[in-house]
Every structure is written in C-alpha cells, then in structure tokens.
Amino acid sequence: MTVLIDQPIWPAHDTVWAHIVSDASLSELHEFAASAGVPRRSFDLDHYDVPARLWTELVERGAQPVSVREFVRRLEASGLRVPQRDR
Known part of the structure; x- marks a missing residue:
C-alpha cells in the first residue's frame, strides 16, 4: 500500500x-x-482533502509526499481516479 500526499497549495x-x-x-x-x-x-470520491496543519503528521504516519503532477499520474494509473466531469 502506498498513500500519496500532494503539497498543501489549494486555498479554501x-x-x-x-x-x-x-x-x-x-x-x-x-x-x-x-x-x-x-x-x-x-x-471526495477518490481522495481526502486534508488541511495543511495535518501534512507533517500524515507524512510521519507514512504518506509519501509527491508533486501534484506525480499525484495525479499515480492516481490515474491506479484506476481509482474519478474524472472531474463525473463529480
């Protein structure tokens, strides 16, 4: 199992x-x-949204930090990706 985490760059x-x-x-x-x-x-269908304050803890628990590009590439390769238009 590999849990991937992207960078906390999405404002909301x-x-x-x-x-x-x-x-x-x-x-x-x-x-x-x-x-x-x-x-x-x-x-949210194929991922969890997590606030920046949890990022370090999730990495310490084993989530593998990857770039946004790598994150999307590996999610698509897994077959678990839900396309934006289906949301």
Whole structure:
C-alpha cells in the first residue's frame, strides 16, 4: 500500500489544503485516513482533502509526499481516479 500526499497549495476556508490518495484501493485509503483521525466527511470520491496543519503528521504516519503532477499520474494509473466531469 502506498498513500500519496500532494503539497498543501489549494486555498479554501482560510487555510490551504493537500490531498491524500491510495495507489491501490479505496479501503486502504479509508483505513489510513481513519487511523490518522481524518474525518470521513473529508472524502471526495477518490481522495481526502486534508488541511495543511495535518501534512507533517500524515507524512510521519507514512504518506509519501509527491508533486501534484506525480499525484495525479499515480492516481490515474491506479484506476481509482474519478474524472472531474463525473463529480
């Protein structure tokens, strides 16, 4: 299992956000998020939105930091990507 995390560069709600995904399965992603205390309501079809304040903790828990480009490439390769138009 590899949980990936991009950089917290997405502004909203007075902070910036990162995303976490799994390159293997949604169940692994949900398990990782739950173990880190990320609420299920943060899940958006193929990823979790996570505030910048959690970034270091998630990396310490095993999330692999990658560039946004790598993040999207690996999510698409996993077959778990939900295209924007389907959202």
